[in-house]
Amino acid sequence: MTDKVNELVSKCLQARDMAYCPYSRFPVGAAILTADGAIITGCNVENASYGLTVCAERTAVQRAVVEGHRQFTAIAVACDIKDQFVGPCGACRQVLMEFGSDWIVYLTKPDGSYKETSLSELLPLAFSPAHLAKT
Amino acid sequence: MTDKVNELVSKCLQARDMAYCPYSRFPVGAAILTADGAIITGCNVENASYGLTVCAERTAVQRAVVEGHRQFTAIAVACDIKDQFVGPCGACRQVLMEFGSDWIVYLTKPDGSYKETSLSELLPLAFSPAHLAKT
Amino acid sequence: MTDKVNELVSKCLQARDMAYCPYSRFPVGAAILTADGAIITGCNVENASYGLTVCAERTAVQRAVVEGHRQFTAIAVACDIKDQFVGPCGACRQVLMEFGSDWIVYLTKPDGSYKETSLSELLPLAFSPAHLAKT
Amino acid sequence: MTDKVNELVSKCLQARDMAYCPYSRFPVGAAILTADGAIITGCNVENASYGLTVCAERTAVQRAVVEGHRQFTAIAVACDIKDQFVGPCGACRQVLMEFGSDWIVYLTKPDGSYKETSLSELLPLAFSPAHLAKT
Ligand SMILES: [Zn+2]
Ligand SMILES: [Zn+2]
Ligand SMILES: [Zn+2]
Ligand SMILES: [Zn+2]
Numbered sequence: 001m002t003d004k005v006n007e008l009v010s011k012c013l014q015a016r017d018m019a020y021c022p023y024s025r026f027p028v029g030a031a032i033l034t035a036d037g038a039i040i041t042g043c044n045v046e047n048a049s050y051g052l053t054v055c056a057e058r059t060a061v062q063r064a065v066v067e068g069h070r071q072f073t074a075i076a077v078a079c080d081i082k083d084q085f086v087g088p089c090g091a092c093r094q095v096l097m098e099f100g101s102d103w104i105v106y107l108t109k110p111d112g113s114y115k116e117t118s119l120s121e122l123l124p125l126a127f128s129p130a131h132l133a134k135t
Numbered sequence: 136m137t138d139k140v141n142e143l144v145s146k147c148l149q150a151r152d153m154a155y156c157p158y159s160r161f162p163v164g165a166a167i168l169t170a171d172g173a174i175i176t177g178c179n180v181e182n183a184s185y186g187l188t189v190c191a192e193r194t195a196v197q198r199a200v201v202e203g204h205r206q207f208t209a210i211a212v213a214c215d216i217k218d219q220f221v222g223p224c225g226a227c228r229q230v231l232m233e234f235g236s237d238w239i240v241y242l243t244k245p246d247g248s249y250k251e252t253s254l255s256e257l258l259p260l261a262f263s264p265a266h267l268a269k270t
Numbered sequence: 271m272t273d274k275v276n277e278l279v280s281k282c283l284q285a286r287d288m289a290y291c292p293y294s295r296f297p298v299g300a301a302i303l304t305a306d307g308a309i310i311t312g313c314n315v316e317n318a319s320y321g322l323t324v325c326a327e328r329t330a331v332q333r334a335v336v337e338g339h340r341q342f343t344a345i346a347v348a349c350d351i352k353d354q355f356v357g358p359c360g361a362c363r364q365v366l367m368e369f370g371s372d373w374i375v376y377l378t379k380p381d382g383s384y385k386e387t388s389l390s391e392l393l394p395l396a397f398s399p400a401h402l403a404k405t
Numbered sequence: 406m407t408d409k410v411n412e413l414v415s416k417c418l419q420a421r422d423m424a425y426c427p428y429s430r431f432p433v434g435a436a437i438l439t440a441d442g443a444i445i446t447g448c449n450v451e452n453a454s455y456g457l458t459v460c461a462e463r464t465a466v467q468r469a470v471v472e473g474h475r476q477f478t479a480i481a482v483a484c485d486i487k488d489q490f491v492g493p494c495g496a497c498r499q500v501l502m503e504f505g506s507d508w509i510v511y512l513t514k515p516d517g518s519y520k521e522t523s524l525s526e527l528l529p530l531a532f533s534p535a536h537l538a539k540t
Contacts (some may be wrong), residue, residue, distance in 0.1 A: 023537070024293070024320055026267060045467045047503050048534040049359035050316060050323035052496055056460065058321075059471055061465040062450045066423045068413055072396055079266075087260035088318035090229030097225070098452050100500045113217070118234035122259060125242070125252065129453040130159060131214075132428070153336045158402070159428070159455055164275055171273040180332045182368050183399040185429055185451060185458035185495035187361055189324065193456075194332040197315045201288045201329055224454035233317050267293070283408065296537060349536075357530035360499030367495070377530070392529060395492035395512070401484075402431060 005074075008033050009108050012076040014057065015041035022046060023053075028057035028079045032064055036073035040064040061099070073100055078108035085115040093097035093123040101126065140209075140263070143168050144243050152174035156257040157181060158188075163214045165191035167199055170206035175199040183253065192227035207234055213243035228258040236261065242250040275344075278303050279378050282346040285311035285326065292316060293323075298349045300326035305341035310334040318359055327362035331369070342369055348378035355385040363393040371396065409480075412440035413438050414513050417481040420446035420461065425453060428458075433484045435461035437469055440476035445469040462497035466504070477504055490520040498528040506531065 008031045016029030029056075029124045042060025046053040065071070075096065077088055084103055085107040086126045087093075094120050096103050103119035142165045146247055151164030152255050177195025181188040187204050189197075199207070210231065214222055218240040222228075225264045231254050239256035278301045286299030293316045299313045303396025316323040324332075327347055334342070345366065347358055355377040357363075366373050366389050373389035421434030428451045435447045447465025451458040451460045459467075462482055469477070480501065482493055490512040492498075501524050503509050508524035 009184055013490075018473060020470050020475065020532070022424055032534065041471060042467070043512060044472045045470045046320060047500060047501050047533060048537050049325065049361060050320045050330075051325060052359070052361055053320035053323070054463070054465075054467055055321060055538075056538050058459070059467040060458055062447070063468045064242070065450045066420060066446060066448045066468065068462055071173055072408065075535055081266060085184065085260065086262050086266055089262045089322070091233070091319060091322055092224030092225070093228075094225030094454050094455050098457075107413060114269065117260065123225055124206060124257060124259075127221050127224045127454060129427070130339065131160065132453050150336060153338060155335050155340065155453060156382055156487070157399070176336060177332070178336045180335045180514060181455060182365055183402050184457045184460065184496060185395060186460060186463075187328075187365050187368075187494070187496055188458075189328070189332055190454065193322075194336055196538035197312070197324055198333045200290050200315045200335065201285060201311060201313045201333065203288060205290065213338050226457055229319050230317055233322075249376040252397070262319060264292070267318050294537065351536060355530065356532050356536055359441055359527055359532045360495030360497070360502070362495070363498075364495030388531065393495055394527060395490065396527075397491050397494045401486060402429065 008039060008076045009112060009114055010098055010132050011039055011041050012108055016078055017045050019043040020045045026079060028056040030060040030075060032060045032072055033074040034064060034069040035073055036080050041068065054108045055092050056088060058086050058095050070099060072086055072103060072111060074104040076106035076108050080110055082110055087122055097128055103113045143174060143209060143211045143250055144241055144247060146174050146176050147213045147243055150178050151213055154178040155180045159268035161214060162208050163191040165210060165212045167194040167195045167207055168200060168209040169204040170208055173200060190224060192223050192229050193230050205234060207238060209239040211243050214244055217245055223258055231265055232258055232261050278309060278344060278346045279376055279382060279384055281309055281311050282348045282378055285313050287386040289313040290315045296349060296375055298329040300345060300347045302330045303344040304334060304339040305309055305343055310337060325362050325391060327358050328365050339351055340369060342373060344374040346376035346378050350380055352380055357392055367393055369398050369399055411446060413479060413481045413510055414517060414519055416444055416446050417483045417513055421483055422449050424448040425450045431484060433461040434505065435465040435480060437477055437484045438479040439469060439474040440478055453501060457462040460494060460497050462493050463500050464527045465499050477490055477508060479509040481513050484505055485515055492527055502531050502533055
């Protein structure tokens with residue numbers, strides 16, 4: 001798995017360069033590993049109406065879906081923050097949860113070092129698709 | 136504090152009745168306790184373009200802001216799920232984080248029983264406003 | 271009607287002062303006129319995860335709903351742009367459409383001058399709740 | 406241009422089949438024509454927290470950006486509605502506007518017939534990136 005993780009981390013760092021972020025000037029890159037071993041990248045795409053901005057992680061998920069993937073095992077995320085590991089925003093955590101709770105999440109620094117965590121850790125007591133059917 | 140918590144829980148249950156949710160038929164209510172003791176409620180407000188839907192928790196936060204509040208201590212949330220305690224969606228967790236990490240969160244069942252948790256528990260390794268200034 | 275319009279315009283300008291907009295520094299205010307003559311205000315509420323930002327118009331609509339209103343006749347919107355009349359963002363136009371197409375829209379400048387338009391003009395060929403039932 | 410339009414329309418219809426829409430059961434497909442002649446598709450990707458849903462048009466734009474495109478000339482959009490031509494939701498109109506006002510928009514029916522309109526027609530008096538610099 002180590003080679004695949006290195007590739008995932010490397011691709012999320014590259015994807016950061018594609019970010020369209022004229023408002024925040026805060027580029028973010030993401031790379032998703034699908035269940036069948038494909039890697040799909042995403043970057044943040046901002047909007048003058050700030051609320052229509054979408055993060056890198058969600059761009060990657062949407063792109064994966066339109067390319068035919070719905071089963072995922074891991075995601076790597078990187079921004080420009082050098083001195084600590086930062087998790088995805090809550091909205092992105094929820095979008096990952098839509099496709100299952102078994103995601104490994106690699107929080108990546110610009111130098112390529114990373115911290116491994118998981119969606120279960122990042123979104124405890126999660127609201128999930130199953131809950132909509134509960135009522 | 137107990138009386139105030141009971142009032143908060145009671146008001147989040149009432150707010151659920153105001154939900155506009157013709158698409159999900161999943162009404163949710165929220166009630167926020169401000170630092171100066173006011174209670175502000177919210178409900179989900181859905182949209183035919185599903186992505187423009189906003190949850191109860193966020194409605195309450197936005198309403199609190201326009202009414203002049205920016206310091207909060209707790210939120211109670213209730214939906215119709217009877218058999219378990221469900222946390223807010225990730226998007227709402229992030230919106231709470233915008234106003235600090237010190238929120239107590241009361242997950243409430245329709246019968247008024249509740250589980251106390253906190254934003255720190257619900258959104259570990261959080262992305263927060265401070266990070267935007269880091270680069 | 272003129273007095274009511276003046277009040278609506280005046281209140282949307284005041285609501286702008288409540289805006290929480292540390293990222294854009296672009297405060298916006300909105301004021302909605304309900305079918306029974308109440309005025310409900312809103313301001314933009316931004317988020318470090320830009321995509322969780324909500325505009326003034328939508329804050330006003332959500333607040334109106336939780337306060338029990340679902341029938342509306344007009345909205346006034348104001349930002350700090352002095353030299354032209356600017357319409358609401360597309361997301362807000364769609365949220366207005368959720369509650370009918372008969373909105374009068376008053377685009378307001380900081381000096382209180384305004385241009386009257388309508389949601390029908392601002393969102394032609396609109397996607398609306400009725401379309402979801404069409405398939 | 407006719408061949409390219411036919412291809413665009415055909416691809417937006419195909420993209421509709423990739424939609425992840427378990428909540429609305431309202432699949433939508435979109436196909437964007439870039440300034441250099443590439444076609445990028447998108448579909449809607451829904452979420453149990455309805456507000457995190459993203460439309461087909463926006464999925465296509467985000468995917469185009471991460472693939473290196475920022476200049477566009479046209480978009481085709483199709484859903485399952487057979488008896489009329491329906492425009493994109495307001496949120497999507499605003500996301501198109503982020504990349505200029507010169508979009509041709511092809512509203513497409515399931516049988517492949519289409520109506521040509523434009524973003525200028527669909528989003529009059531638009532809020533645009535230039536406005537953020539105005540204050
Ligand atoms: Zn995010
Ligand atoms: Zn939520
Ligand atoms: Zn708006
Ligand atoms: Zn849309």
